[in-house]
Amino acid sequence: MSFNPANKIQDLQYFGEFGGVNPSISDSSTYTFLSAKTMFDTFEGNADGCYLYSRHSSPSNLYLGEALAAMEGTETATVTASGMGAITAIIMQLCQAGDHVVSARTIYGGTYAFLKNFAPKFNINTSFVDITNLQTVEDAITTKTKILYCEAVSNPLLEVANIKALSKLAKKHHLTLVVDNTFSPLTISAAKLGADIVIHSLTKFINGSSDTVGGVICGTKELINNLRNVNDGACMLLGATMDSLRAASILKNLRTLHIRMKQHSHNAAYLAQKFEEIGLKTVYPGLASHKSHELFKSMMNVEYGFGGMLTIDVGNIETANALMELMQQRNLGYLAVSLGFYKTLFSAPGTSTSSEIPEDEQQQMGLSDGLIRFSIGLDDDIERTYEMMRQCMIDLNIMVPSESSIVI
Numbered sequence: 001m002s003f004n005p006a007n008k009i010q011d012l013q014y015f016g017e018f019g020g021v022n023p024s025i026s027d028s029s030t031y032t033f034l035s036a037k038t039m040f041d042t043f044e045g046n047a048d049g050c051y052l053y054s055r056h057s058s059p060s061n062l063y064l065g066e067a068l069a070a071m072e073g074t075e076t077a078t079v080t081a082s083g084m085g086a087i088t089a090i091i092m093q094l095c096q097a098g099d100h101v102v103s104a105r106t107i108y109g110g111t112y113a114f115l116k117n118f119a120p121k122f123n124i125n126t127s128f129v130d131i132t133n134l135q136t137v138e139d140a141i142t143t144k145t146k147i148l149y150c151e152a153v154s155n156p157l158l159e160v161a162n163i164k165a166l167s168k169l170a171k172k173h174h175l176t177l178v179v180d181n182t183f184s185p186l187t188i189s190a191a192k193l194g195a196d197i198v199i200h201s202l203t204k205f206i207n208g209s210s211d212t213v214g215g216v217i218c219g220t221k222e223l224i225n226n227l228r229n230v231n232d233g234a235c236m237l238l239g240a241t242m243d244s245l246r247a248a249s250i251l252k253n254l255r256t257l258h259i260r261m262k263q264h265s266h267n268a269a270y271l272a273q274k275f276e277e278i279g280l281k282t283v284y285p286g287l288a289s290h291k292s293h294e295l296f297k298s299m300m301n302v303e304y305g306f307g308g309m310l311t312i313d314v315g316n317i318e319t320a321n322a323l324m325e326l327m328q329q330r331n332l333g334y335l336a337v338s339l340g341f342y343k344t345l346f347s348a349p350g351t352s353t354s355s356e357i358p359e360d361e362q363q364q365m366g367l368s369d370g371l372i373r374f375s376i377g378l379d380d381d382i383e384r385t386y387e388m389m390r391q392c393m394i395d396l397n398i399m400v401p402s403e404s405s406i407v408i
């Protein structure tokens with residue numbers, strides 16, 4: 001039987017404090033102890049199941065963490081106030097001054113900025129590489145390297161990491177493979193493919209309603225205990241703690257993730273195919289033309305599809321901006337960053353989410369300024385959406401002449 005992440009979420013059972021079908025929300029920052037001795041043991045990390053203070057852990061946060069660990073198939077997990085709260089904590093936890101990171105060069109702009117501009121203040125330095133070229137990755141590894149870092153499906157170029165092969169490399173050189181799986185929840189089970197640590201921004205598909213930020217680190221019990229350690233744990237000490245009310249609401253949204261992912265994927269696949277047919281330069285892992293289409297297929301949990309993200313390249317930033325403004329005016333979605341919302345979201349990454357990356361480096365990695373990134377929504381009638389998007393393109397003279405556009 002193959003691993004089914006949605007079954008793992010479904011199979012969790014909850015009984016609230018008063019028999020509620022949802023766990024009660026822990027509305028406390030601090031917790032009482034019946035004996036002073038237990039309080040001491042808890043500080044020492046020797047009293048499992050005792051709560052101390054909500055920056056350390058809270059019942060609501062533990063429930064959400066366990067559900068996400070079940071989804072990823074890791075021993076356990078800890079939630080954080082944001083995706084960046086997870087990413088910065090794990091890097092600071094695993095690296096000492098003098099250590100080195102090998103990272104994919106096409107990653108979330110905030111992660112890139114942290115590794116490039118912030119971590120060097122602590123003498124933690126990063127080599128950014130083309131993660132799809134395993135030889136380049138291996139060549140960048142030094143005796144100081146501690147972490148191999150990538151996104152399963154990268155932002156914004158939708159490059160696909162060969163997690164099994166990267167895991168082998170990591171093992172060979174005694175590195176920790178950290179995979180950001182934000183773009184491909186349920187679709188890719190990174191830990192099952194060999195990632196040591198899986199992180200997510202919960203802000204995106206997992207919560208899915210664009211009403212909160214959140215993050216998670218999934219890994220071994222040992223790692224998660226270390227992160228929470230009152231003396232030297234990055235989650236405990238850096239303080240990016242999720243609020244219990246938010247944890248409870250994200251847990252409720254997580255339960256419909258499988259249904260949403262199927263619809264996001266269905267819609268994105270439809271649009272990607274149509275866009276490609278009319279001659280637009282389209283990138284979507286589900287297209288046979290995608291460089292890593294076969295690799296993605298070999299890694300995916302098939303029933304959730306190829307995900308909700310796609311990009312098109314309309315040539316230049318002026319055209320990209322005009323198209324996005326027109327699509328928003330016609331209520332086809334929002335000109336907004338982020339992803340995983342019920343409505344389609346679109347933005348030009350070169351001038352928004354990846355603007356932290358210098359222009360020459362953007363060009364090197366193939367991030368052109370006419371690129372539009374779409375997070376495709378849950379539209380019930382995607383054929384209507386396509387027709388309306390096509391009309392926007394016709395009205396702006398973007399339509400590349402092709403067989404199928406002659407009829408217009």
Ligand SMILES: *Cc1c(COP(=O)(O)O)cnc(C)c1O
Pocket residue numbers: 082083084085108110111151155180182183201202203204213214215
């Ligand atoms: C948004 C995002 C992040 C950062 O998450 P926040 O919740 O905004 O802090 C990290 N990685 C990826 C791939 C993202 O899309």
